[in-house]
Amino acid sequence: MRFERVWWGALSLLAASPAWAADGYSVLGDWPVKATSESGIEAGLKGNLSYDVARFGGADGGAFADDDAWRRQELSAFVRKPGMFELALGYDFRNEVWLDNFVRISGAAGDLRIGQFKTPVGYEESAVSTTATTFMERALPVTAFYAGRRLGADWTYEKIPNWYLNAAVQAGGDLLGDNRGRTLGARAVFNPVKDENQVLHLGLSASNEKRDDDSLRLQVRPEAFLAARRLVDTGALNRVEGIARYGVEAIWQRGPLLLQSEYLRIGVDRDGVADYSADGYYLAASWVLTGEKRGYKSAAFGNLKPRRDWGAVELAARYSHIDLDDAGVALGGRQRDWTFGANWYLGQHFRLQFNYVWAEARRRGTGLDPQIAQLRAQIYF
Known part of the structure; x- marks a missing residue:
C-alpha cells in the first residue's frame, strides 16, 4: 500500500537522523541552502516536493479512482539584500507553470515589485506559501475564486505600526500567455x-x-488534488464585462491555537444579459500538540519549526462552503466540505500530512458525497 510506504519512509528518516548528526550534520536540522556575502547579499534556493496518495470511499466513492501522483515540484532561486532589493525566479515542474518571478526594490517609501506574482484576493492563496498550508489543499471558495498569478507591478508598505498595505496593477496575462486582461487589486491588514x-x-x-x-468559468473539486471531478461548475459565462472579487479575513493565534476564517464573494458584470454573483466561506482551527506556534511576517502565518528532535504534531479541522447558484443565470451548485487533518513535522524540511475529507455537493437536483482519505509526503526548503 502507498500509505504504508510513505509512513515507513518517514520513520526511516527519523531513525537515520541521529546517525547523520554523528558526523556533524542532521538530515532533520537546518540545511545550507543560502549563502551570504560580506556585503550582506544573499543567494539561495527554495523548493517544495510534494507527493500525494488518495483513497476514495463513501456511497459515491466509486465515482472516483484511487490515485497517487506528484502534487508539486517547485524550485525557486533568489538573490537579495534585505531592505534594498530582491530578484526571484521560480517554476513548478509538476504543473508546468511559472511561479513568482520578479524584481523588487525596497526603500523608505515601501517595496516596489515588477514581474509575475499572485493577485491579492484569497488569503490562503495570495499570502500563504505552499510549504506552510495547514491542510493539503486550500478551502473551496479560495480555490474557486482565486485569480492566479499575473504580470504587473505592486507596492507594499509595512512601516505604519500594525498595518500591512498592498496595491497592484496587473496586465497582459501571465508568463504562459494565459489569462490576458487587466487586474487592479488591493489588500489591507x-x-x-x-x-x-x-x-x-x-x-x-x-x-x-x-x-x-470576455468569459469566465467557476468550478472546484473536493479539497483533494487527486479528485479528478469537479462537483460544482457554472459552465462558461460569456459576455463578461468585468469581474469583481472581495475578501474578508480574520485570524487569531494564541500560542499553539490558531483560528482562521475567510469570506469571499465574486460579482460578474455582463453585457446585455443578467449579471452573476457567487460566494463562499470557511472556518478552520488547528492545535499544535507539541506547543509550537507559527511565525507571523508580512501579514501571513508561516510554517512550524519543531523544538524537539522527533518533530512537532498538529491537529486541524475545517468547514468550507461555496454557493455557485444564481437563479436565472447559472446553476453551478452548492458544496460543503468537512476536512480533518493531522500534520507531523519531522525537523525543518520534512512533513507528513493526513487529511480526511467528507464532501457534499448538489447541482441541478443531483449530488455526490465522496469521502476521501489522503496522505502527503513533503520536502521543503
Missing part, C-alpha cells in the same frame, strides 16, 4: 493585537478584472 504570545489579524481585499476573452 490590521493587527489590533500582535505580541510574542498572540496575533489578531483582520484583513480586507478587493480586485477588479477585465478579461480580453
Whole structure:
C-alpha cells in the first residue's frame, strides 16, 4: 500500500537522523541552502516536493479512482539584500507553470515589485506559501475564486505600526500567455493585537478584472488534488464585462491555537444579459500538540519549526462552503466540505500530512458525497 510506504519512509528518516548528526550534520536540522556575502547579499534556493496518495470511499466513492501522483515540484532561486532589493525566479515542474518571478526594490517609501506574482484576493492563496498550508489543499471558495498569478507591478508598505498595505496593477496575462486582461487589486491588514504570545489579524481585499476573452468559468473539486471531478461548475459565462472579487479575513493565534476564517464573494458584470454573483466561506482551527506556534511576517502565518528532535504534531479541522447558484443565470451548485487533518513535522524540511475529507455537493437536483482519505509526503526548503 502507498500509505504504508510513505509512513515507513518517514520513520526511516527519523531513525537515520541521529546517525547523520554523528558526523556533524542532521538530515532533520537546518540545511545550507543560502549563502551570504560580506556585503550582506544573499543567494539561495527554495523548493517544495510534494507527493500525494488518495483513497476514495463513501456511497459515491466509486465515482472516483484511487490515485497517487506528484502534487508539486517547485524550485525557486533568489538573490537579495534585505531592505534594498530582491530578484526571484521560480517554476513548478509538476504543473508546468511559472511561479513568482520578479524584481523588487525596497526603500523608505515601501517595496516596489515588477514581474509575475499572485493577485491579492484569497488569503490562503495570495499570502500563504505552499510549504506552510495547514491542510493539503486550500478551502473551496479560495480555490474557486482565486485569480492566479499575473504580470504587473505592486507596492507594499509595512512601516505604519500594525498595518500591512498592498496595491497592484496587473496586465497582459501571465508568463504562459494565459489569462490576458487587466487586474487592479488591493489588500489591507490590521493587527489590533500582535505580541510574542498572540496575533489578531483582520484583513480586507478587493480586485477588479477585465478579461480580453470576455468569459469566465467557476468550478472546484473536493479539497483533494487527486479528485479528478469537479462537483460544482457554472459552465462558461460569456459576455463578461468585468469581474469583481472581495475578501474578508480574520485570524487569531494564541500560542499553539490558531483560528482562521475567510469570506469571499465574486460579482460578474455582463453585457446585455443578467449579471452573476457567487460566494463562499470557511472556518478552520488547528492545535499544535507539541506547543509550537507559527511565525507571523508580512501579514501571513508561516510554517512550524519543531523544538524537539522527533518533530512537532498538529491537529486541524475545517468547514468550507461555496454557493455557485444564481437563479436565472447559472446553476453551478452548492458544496460543503468537512476536512480533518493531522500534520507531523519531522525537523525543518520534512512533513507528513493526513487529511480526511467528507464532501457534499448538489447541482441541478443531483449530488455526490465522496469521502476521501489522503496522505502527503513533503520536502521543503
